Amino acid sequence: MNIAIVGYGKMGHAIEQIAQERNHKIVARIDAEMMLSEKTNLLKKADVAIEFSTPETAVANISACLKAGVRVVSGTTGWLEQLDKIKALCKQQNSAFFYASNFSIGVNIFFELNKQMAKMSQHIDNLTVGVKETHHIHKKDAPSGTAITIAETIAKNSDFDGWTMDSENKKNKIPIQAIRKDDIFGIHEVNFNSAVDKITLRHESLSRRGFAHGAVLAAEFLNGQTGYFGMKDLLGL
Ligand SMILES: NC(=O)c1ccc[n+]([C@@H]2O[C@H](COP(=O)([O-])OP(=O)(O)OC[C@H]3O[C@@H](n4cnc5c(N)ncnc54)[C@H](O)[C@@H]3O)[C@@H](O)[C@H]2O)c1
DSSP states (O other): OEEEEESOSHHHHHHHHHHHHTTOEEEEEEOTTSOHHHHHHHHTTOSEEEEOOOTTTHHHHHHHHHHTTOEEEEOOOSOGGGHHHHHHHHHHTTOEEEEOSOOOHHHHHHHHHHHHHHHHGGGSTTOEEEEEEEEOTTOOSSSOHHHHHHHHHHHHTSSOOOEESOTTOOTTOEEEEEEEOTTOOOEEEEEEEOSSOEEEEEEEOOSTHHHHHHHHHHHHHHTTOOEEEOHHHHHTO
């Protein structure tokens, strides 16, 4: 398969390595300084573009790929308020778009564990739930897209009403604490506490390869498809 890498930073480099290990050809490496006209010419050679750039540039990048007739896998976080616009463009172009706030297969299993825990926790009196995420100091958005997905999954499957970053003003919301430290790839910890129990679910990513592997699997899945997809479609969860 011919792959265009859009956003050639830490994730772009990890994706290149995994894609080549899986015998795919990288036909374009597009980063910030490249002209849009140059991008379009390069993009047209690709079967699928894999986009990991910045919250500010993701929507323009994804739109340019879809308009060039190229299916897109995106993992950029921090722009999801514009997801409906991208879904509409994807439909209009009769193309395919795959989004995941976290491409790690382990994290997607972790999402399911949190969902089950939220459903069962309705039997626990006076339960409090808190999400803590820790990432490297270069991460631009906070809280992480993964922490938001965890909190929204728990809220959807319990009596909690969404999430907040305001630890003082909880009002039945799930507090998310975001910590930026060292070179940490990503730690997510969820605490389900009552007066008599403490249950903790914790996931730690040990390298970027887990995310990159999931993104390349998503690109293989997307080749030849039409529509909007996520990790549940890829993993059948
Ligand atoms: N979904 C996941 O599984 C997952 C995993 C890791 C990181 N991420 C997200 O992916 C994104 C990238 O992460 P990273 O660690 O590679 O960051 P990074 O800063 O190392 O790389 C981002 C790259 O995008 C480039 N860029 C800036 N403007 C651009 C433009 N207009 N067109 C193309 N490229 C442009 C930058 O020059 C940089 O090389 C972040 O939003 C991060 O939160 C998601």
